[in-house]
Amino acid sequence: MSPMKTSPRSSVLIDLAAIRHNVAHLLAMLTPGSGILVAVKADAYGHGTLPVARAAVSAGAQGVAVATAEEAVVLRDAGFHESILVMGPLYSFDQYEEMARQRVDFAVVSDHMADLLPSLRGSGLEARVHLKIDSGMNRQGLFPAQVDTFLESIRGIPEIGLAGVMTHFACATEDPASIDFQLERFLPVIERVRQEWPAVLAHAANSAATVHTPRSHLDLVRCGCAVYGLSPWQEDPVAEGLLPALAWKSQVALVKRVDTGEGVGYGHTFRPSAPTDVALIPIGYGDGVFRALSNRGEVLINGRRYPVAGRVSMDSFGVDVGADGRVKVGDEVTLIGADGDDRITVEEVARRLGTINYEITCDIALDRTERRFLNERPDKEPDGSR
Numbered sequence: 001m002s003p004m005k006t007s008p009r010s011s012v013l014i015d016l017a018a019i020r021h022n023v024a025h026l027l028a029m030l031t032p033g034s035g036i037l038v039a040v041k042a043d044a045y046g047h048g049t050l051p052v053a054r055a056a057v058s059a060g061a062q063g064v065a066v067a068t069a070e071e072a073v074v075l076r077d078a079g080f081h082e083s084i085l086v087m088g089p090l091y092s093f094d095q096y097e098e099m100a101r102q103r104v105d106f107a108v109v110s111d112h113m114a115d116l117l118p119s120l121r122g123s124g125l126e127a128r129v130h131l132k133i134d135s136g137m138n139r140q141g142l143f144p145a146q147v148d149t150f151l152e153s154i155r156g157i158p159e160i161g162l163a164g165v166m167t168h169f170a171c172a173t174e175d176p177a178s179i180d181f182q183l184e185r186f187l188p189v190i191e192r193v194r195q196e197w198p199a200v201l202a203h204a205a206n207s208a209a210t211v212h213t214p215r216s217h218l219d220l221v222r223c224g225c226a227v228y229g230l231s232p233w234q235e236d237p238v239a240e241g242l243l244p245a246l247a248w249k250s251q252v253a254l255v256k257r258v259d260t261g262e263g264v265g266y267g268h269t270f271r272p273s274a275p276t277d278v279a280l281i282p283i284g285y286g287d288g289v290f291r292a293l294s295n296r297g298e299v300l301i302n303g304r305r306y307p308v309a310g311r312v313s314m315d316s317f318g319v320d321v322g323a324d325g326r327v328k329v330g331d332e333v334t335l336i337g338a339d340g341d342d343r344i345t346v347e348e349v350a351r352r353l354g355t356i357n358y359e360i361t362c363d364i365a366l367d368r369t370e371r372r373f374l375n376e377r378p379d380k381e382p383d384g385s386r
Contacts, residue, residue, distance in 0.1 A: 008370040009282045010250040013337070014047050016055040017375035018243035022227050023059035025241050026210055034217040036060070036210075037085060037203070039224035040075075041067035046361035047228055047246055050078045051373045054381040056227065057082050065222050069095045072104045085130060085164075088140065093119055100125035105163055107132045109140035114150050120159040130164030130201075133189050135182040137170040144189050151196055164201040165193045169216075172208035173232050179213045190218075208232035211240070230357040234347050244345065246361055247337025248369075252301065252329050253282040255321070264318050265310030269295055278309050278318040279327050286314040288364035289335065292353050293317075299333050302326060303340025336360075 027036055038061045039045075044052035053064045053075060063083025066072050072084045086106040090096060093116055099106045100120070105128040108114050120127055131150060134141030142150060154160045167186045171178040183204070190202045205216040207226035229244035231237040237244055258278050264270040281299065285291045289312050297308040299319055306327075309320040321327040336344055346357040353360075 010248060010287060010335075010369040012046075012364060012366070012369055012371040013247040013249065013374055014051065014371065015243070015245050015247075015374045016051060016377070018229050018245035019047070019052055019055040019227060020059040021243050022229055022245070023056050023061055023223075026207075026221070026223055026226060027060050029210060029214075030221065031214050031217045033219070035062040035220050037063050037065045037083070037220055037222045038227050039066075039222055040064045041071060041087070041224075042362050043366070045224065045228050045230070045358045046364050046366070048371060048373065050075060050080060051376065052227075053080055053082070055377075058377065058381040062220065069099060069104075069106070072099065073102060076102045076104065088132070089113055096120060096127060097123065097125060100127040100159075103128075105130055107140075107164075107166060108142070108150070111142070111146075114142060114146075114153065117160060118153055118157060121157045123159055125159055126161060127159060128161045128163040130166050130203075131162060131193065133165065133167045133186055135167040135185040135189075135204075136178070137168055137182075139168075139170075141167065144185055147189055147192055151193065155196070162193065162197045162200055164203060164220075165190055166202070166222075167204045169204065169206055169209055172206055172213075173234075176208075176212055179209055179216055183216060206232075225358050228358070228361065230361070231347055234350060234357060237345065237347070244337070246346070248335040248364065249337065250281050250283050250333040250335060252279045252327060252331045252333060253316070254280045254329055255327060256280070257323075263310075266313060267311055270310035270318070270320070272309075272320065274323070276323050277321050277325070277327065279306070279321045279331075279333075280316055280318055281333050282316050283369070284313045284315045284317055286365060287368045288360075289317060290353055290360075290363075293349075296352055297349070298344065299335055300339035300342055300344060301331050301333055303342060305342060 038056040040049045040053050043049050065085045072086050084104045088107040088109040107130045109132045132141040202218040203220035205221040207223045209216040210221045229237050229242040255277050259275050291312045294311040298305050306319045306321050309318040346360050349360050350357045
């Protein structure tokens with residue numbers, strides 16, 4: 001028996017040419033001598049860790065940053081041999097050892113990690129670590145007053161190499177002046193660390209700081225959202241010189257005429273004031289279409305906008321497509337991306353929901369959709385052949 005033919009209920013399309021453009025755009029902003037690490041944590045914000053990592057490096061990035069040791073191992077196992085930084089935390093000594101064996105840098109982000117680090121003495125491994133400084137975010141990192149104690153704790157341990165010193169900005173988009181406040185705390189730490197580790201790399205800037213605060217570029221910047229064509233300010237990314245990399249498409253599964261006053265979907269929260277057609281889109285909140293978009297969201301079909309009609313269900317939602325008969329079964333539906341002269345941006349969806357753009361991309365359920373990569377360049381991107 002031949003296998004059943006499958007038809008994807010939706011498709012996430014990732015344009016790797018857009019990733020390369022955005023990396024090049026950010027590199028052009030940097031002060032001389034500064035490089036870029038691309039944040040590919042959380043499956044590259046829903047865009048695909050390995051393809052994005054390869055595309056970013058091919059466009060000039062020095063490497064990538066992830067959140068967990070497991071994310072780093074996945075990249076190494078897939079043949080990605082470029083620089084990786086785990087921004088942490090790590091949770092056990094065996095993770096320290098594995099990161100050293102895999103030649104993955106990791107950040108020391110807590111007292112517990114700092115206390116455990118000297119246990120590498122005598123292991124025969126070589127660990128490259130980045131000391132994270134809490135300069136005002138009050139989340140991860142050691143305070144500046146703890147730096148001397150940390151440096152003393154690793155002094156004379158050949159298995160530990162201090163490769164970087166880093167911090168993270170708390171309010172780079174909301175209050176750019178806070179960047180200077182945090183830098184005033186961070187810059188003296190860099191000077192102190194370089195008294196013993198003169199080659200240490202200093203890095204702090206996220207996407208927003210990279211764009212508007214050149215003073216924060218230091219040796220490296222760590223960019224996430226802008227690499228994906230997502231606006232750090234939740235505005236129009238194209239106006240900021242970025243190209244959105246993600247589009248999300250589905251299709252019309254059925255079209256049904258609904259008479260005046262009839263209810264649609266759970267709770268009958270939509271009742272048309274005149275006869276209309278309701279198109280069923282075969283994805284719902286189980287796929288990442290937020291239920292809060294019920295009677296609030298919009299989609300594009302054949303280049304025209306249509307409103308969500310009724311509640312978003314787990315596996316489907318309705319769209320009021322009017323009574324003109326233009327919309328047919330099988331027509332492409334755009335939830336995110338361009339169709340004709342119009343575009344629905346991730347930022348637009350996020351504004352409707354009162355959240356940020358990359359929550360939207362991270363929440364697409366990739367186990368219920370297909371993801372396809374456009375404009376790959378396998379002949380020019382690192383593939384583990386080294």
